[in-house]
C-alpha cells in the first residue's frame with residue numbers, strides 16, 4: 001500500500017470522537033498496519049500504542065485517530081486528490097500525521113533506538129481518557145514527536161498555549177417586564193457586564209486570550225431574566241499567566257445589586273513551554289532537516305494538542321511535525337502531498353538519528 005492509498009483508507013474510515021464503534025474499526029485497521037511492520041500493539045481503552053525494538057527509552061511518535069467530523073460527512077466531502085492536495089474529513093487533522101508515523105517506521109533503515117507509535121482516540125475533545133496514556137508513555141520516552149499539522153509550512157511547533165474552559169452561571173430575580181420591572185434583577189444585564197469583563201482580561205503580550213463562545217438565558221421577552229450563563233475559552237502561554245487568569249475569572253464580582261455569579265471549570269491543558277532539553281531537541285531536529293535540504297524554524301501555537309501533556313511531565317517534545325495543508329475543522333480541509341512526502345522523509349530521519 002502506498003502512502004496515498006493508506007491516507008485514503010484512513011480518511012474513508014470515519015472516526016468522530018464520540019463514535020466508539022467507528023473508532024474501534026479504525027483502531028483495528030491501524031493496529032494491523034503497525035503489526036505488519038513488526039510492532040507489538042497494545043490497546044489502552046480505545047487508544048493504541050505499538051512498540052518497535054527494545055532496550056531503553058522509546059522515541060514516541062504521537063498522533064490521534066479521532067476527528068471533529070460526524071459520521072456521514074464523507075457523502076458531502078469524499079476523499080479526492082486534486083492539484084497536489086488530498087481532500088476529505090480529517091485528512092489534515094490528523095490522518096496524514098498517522099500516515100507519516102507509519103511510513104517513517106516502515107522506511108527507517110536502522111532506528112537509533114526503540115520507537116513507540118501512539119495513536120489516541122479523544123484528542124479533539126481535550127483527551128479526557130487519552131491524557132493519562134500520553135503522560136504515562138511520555139514519562140518513559142526519550143522524546144515525543146507529535147505529528148499534528150504545523151502552524152505554517154516550514155515550521156515545527158515548540159511551544160503551545162495552555163487551555164482552560166470556564167462556565168458562568170448567573171442568577172438574578174424574575175419579574176414582569178412591565179409593572180414588576182423595578183422588583184427584578186436581570187441576569188442577562190449582569191451577563192453583559194461579565195462578558196465585557198472576561199474579554200477585557202485578554203493580554204496579547206502574555207498570550208492571554210479569552211473568548212465567551214456561548215451564552216444563554218431568560219425565559220421570555222416579557223420576563224426579567226432570572227438566569228443566564230456563559231461558556232468561556234481561555235488561553236495563556238505560561239502556567240503563571242494561566243493561574244492569574246483563572247484567579248481573575250473565579251474573582252469576577254457581580255455589578256448589579258441582587259445578582260449572583262457562580263464560576264466553574266478549570267485548566268484542560270497545561271501550556272507546552274520549552275525546556276532546556278526541548279531546545280536541544282529542536283536544534284537537533286532543525287539540523288537533521290537541514291541535512292535533508294529542508295529549512296525549518298520554530299513556531300508557537302495558540303492551540304493545544306497532546307504535546308501539552310507530554311511536555312508537562314518534563315519530556316522534550318517537538319510538535320507540528322505532520323504535513324501542512326489548510327482548512328483543519330473546515331469543509332475545505334486538505335493536505336499537501338508534497339509536504340506529506342517531505343515530512344515523512346524528515347520523521348524517518350528523526351527515527352534513525354534521535
Ligand SMILES: [Zn+2]
Pocket residue numbers: 064093094123148
Ligand atoms: Zn489534531
